[in-house]
Amino acid sequence: MNAMPDLFAGAPDEALLIAFANGDAQAAQALTERLLPRVLAQATRMLAIQAEAEEVAQEAMIRLWKQAPDWRQGEAQVSTWLYRVVSNLCTDILRKRRGGVSLDQIAEPTDGAPSVVQQMQTNARMQALSDALAALPERQAQAVSLRHLEGLSNPEIAEIMDTNVRSVESLTARGKRALAAIMAGRKAELGYDDD
Amino acid sequence: MMMTDRNDDILEDIFAQARAVAPTPSDDLIARVMAGVPVPQVASQPAPRRSLGQQVLDILGGWTAVSGLVTATCAGVWIGVSPPESVQDYTATYFGDEISVSLFSEEAIFATGDFFDG
Numbered sequence: 342m343n344a345m346p347d348l349f350a351g352a353p354d355e356a357l358l359i360a361f362a363n364g365d366a367q368a369a370q371a372l373t374e375r376l377l378p379r380v381l382a383q384a385t386r387m388l389a390i391q392a393e394a395e396e397v398a399q400e401a402m403i404r405l406w407k408q409a410p411d412w413r414q415g416e417a418q419v420s421t422w423l424y425r426v427v428s429n430l431c432t433d434i435l436r437k438r439r440g441g442v443s444l445d446q447i448a449e450p451t452d453g454a455p456s457v458v459q460q461m462q463t464n465a466r467m468q469a470l471s472d473a474l475a476a477l478p479e480r481q482a483q484a485v486s487l488r489h490l491e492g493l494s495n496p497e498i499a500e501i502m503d504t505n506v507r508s509v510e511s512l513t514a515r516g517k518r519a520l521a522a523i524m525a526g527r528k529a530e531l532g533y534d535d536d
Numbered sequence: 537m538m539m540t541d542r543n544d545d546i547l548e549d550i551f552a553q554a555r556a557v558a559p560t561p562s563d564d565l566i567a568r569v570m571a572g573v574p575v576p577q578v579a580s581q582p583a584p585r586r587s588l589g590q591q592v593l594d595i596l597g598g599w600t601a602v603s604g605l606v607t608a609t610c611a612g613v614w615i616g617v618s619p620p621e622s623v624q625d626y627t628a629t630y631f632g633d634e635i636s637v638s639l640f641s642e643e644a645i646f647a648t649g650d651f652f653d654g
Contacts (some may be wrong), residue, residue, distance in 0.1 A: 369573045377561045377569060386554045395565050403572040464561040466550050467557065468576065489551045523549060533546050 353443070354419035360422075362409040369406065376419070377402060384489040387431040389460055389464075389471035389486030397430045412436065417500075424491070427481045435475035462532045469531055473523040488513045526527045 343503050345497035349371045357375075361368035380401050403424055405419070474482040482500070487498045488509075498509045528534065561569075595600065 351569060366573070370570065372568060373569050373573075377566065378558070381561050382558050385559050386557050394559070395562075398561070399565065402569045406573055417545050430642055463575065470550050470554055490554050492555060521540075521543045521547045521609070524547055526632070528543075528546055531546075531550075532550075 358405070358409050358412055358419055359414065361406075361481060372405070373402065376405075376423060379420070380423055383427045383486075383491060384431055386467075386485050387428075387471060387474060388434060389467040397427060397434065401426045402432055415527065420444065421497070424493070425427055425503075428487065429488075432482055433480045435471070436479065438472075439475050467526065467533050469522075469527055471472065473520050476523060477516050477519055481512050481519065484509055484512035485516035485533065489517070492497055513533060 348367060352360075354372065354375065357368045357372050360468075361372065377398060381394060381398040382403075384397040385391065388394045388397065401423060405423065408422070460512075474486060477485070483502060484498060487493045487501060488495070493501070495506045495509045495513070498513075500508045502509065524531070
């Protein structure tokens with residue numbers, strides 16, 4: 342990305358969004374530079390497939406542009422809103438994917454270089470994690486990913502998921518237990534036998 | 537219990553690897569995102585085109601003024617076609633048989649005759 346001089350340094354995301362809604366096209370570029378990496382990272386962690394993650398990131402940003410004129414100042418943070426949109430878009434894709442992608446579809450490394458093998462193993466683990474999230478009830482998958490992949494606090498997750506902290510704790514605990522069980526069943530193929 | 541701890545450790549390890557995933561958006565993705573940016577609504581959105589009828593309406597002062605004009609015009613036509621008694625004499629004077637205009641006086645005709653005779 343060709344970074345433009347940061348005319349909006351220090352300005353909160355919401356200020357940029359309002360500036361964009363008021364006709365400042367440069368605010369859109371600044372928002373893209375600031376938010377797209379975060380949006381893409383969240384989608385990639387949940388989906389593990391680059392093309393799908395990019396599709397989600399693009400759609401989330403388009404929804405942000407559409408939302409800009411109607412943005413209610415002070416009601417929610419832009420980041421919170423985006424976490425929710427990306428999370429929902431990802432669970433939509435995971436729902437469709439259930440039972441679709443397996444580790445068998447991931448190519449074996451073509452040479453024995455440790456870095457390649459290691460990268461393939463990491464990819465396989467990320468794909469296995471994404472498939473395991475797809476197997477969870479959607480609210481559990483969202484809570485677990487926001488907590489353990491994005492590192493958000495329970496109050497933040499509660500706001501994103503429009504629920505209370507106690508509910509988040511419950512969703513996260515049950516989701517994590519289910520994930521652990523699923524991943525335990527695949528630990529040999531994911532390279533955890535000899536650890 | 538040991539096995540559960542081991543499974544939790546595996547999961548935590550995978551979580552840590554996932555958190556380390558930080559892809560850089562490709563130029564293609566950035567271009568697609570920027571292509572989806574709508575034209576700023578306030579600054580450069582052109583004024584909507586207005587039809588000729590709309591423009592005429594604006595010049596006359598809008599629908600309120602035009603409705604007054606139409607009412608006044610209809611009333612004028614109706615008064616002309618079927619004038620009330622109070623204005624009937626005036627219309628008869630202007631449009632009836634009583635109007636007679638003499639363009640040439642008798643003296644002038646005779647004077648012309650004199651001219652031809654003479």
